[in-house]
Amino acid sequence: MDRYGRATGPAPRRDTTRSVIVRDGSLARKVKELEGDRCQICDTALRYLNRPYSQAAHIRGLGRPHHGPxxxxxxxxxxxxxxxxxxxxxxxxxxxxxxxxxxGGREPRPLRRDPGHPLDEAHIAYHRSLCNLNARKPAVG
Structure with missing residues (x-):
């Protein structure tokens, strides 16, 4: 500790064993390539460290309780x-x-979809059903 009571040096570590979902990185690269690293919702094209930056988002989550593919x-x-x-x-x-x-706070806009990027409507409907449940909850904050 320094004279102000702040920790010095690296943060402490502990060993653990856990199970993690293994993702196929080539799929993330493929969706980004198909969509030109542009957001399918707002059409933003970000750059980070002078390179295109976008994220591959699962419609139906991979983990519990969703178990999406x-x-x-x-x-x-x-x-x-x-x-x-x-x-x-x-x-x-x-x-x-x-x-x-x-x-209901924003104007609806079309989801941009490249013809070579198929989407499973069942996954979109699943996500929508979760959103409908969420919309019934009172806003916090």
Missing amino acids: DELRNLLCLCANCHVLFDGLEIYVDPDGLVRDTR
Whole structure:
């Protein structure tokens, strides 16, 4: 500790054993390539360290309780902001392909879809059902 009571040196570590989901990195690269590293929701093209930056987002989550598949038909190419909103059940894709806010606070906009990027409508409907449940909860904060 220094004279102000702050820790010095590296953070402590502990050994653990855990099970992790193994993702296919080539699928993430494929969705980003198909969509030109542009967000399918807001059309943003980010750059980080002078390179394109986008995120491959699973429509139906891989972990419990969703158990979605790691496949191209279950992936979207999103910017970091839209990925957080999508995973946080704040936005969803309606049956007409429009991205909507679960609380009705934004103008609907079409989900941009490259013809070579198939999406499984069952995964989109699953995510939408979770958003409908989320919309019924009172907003916090």
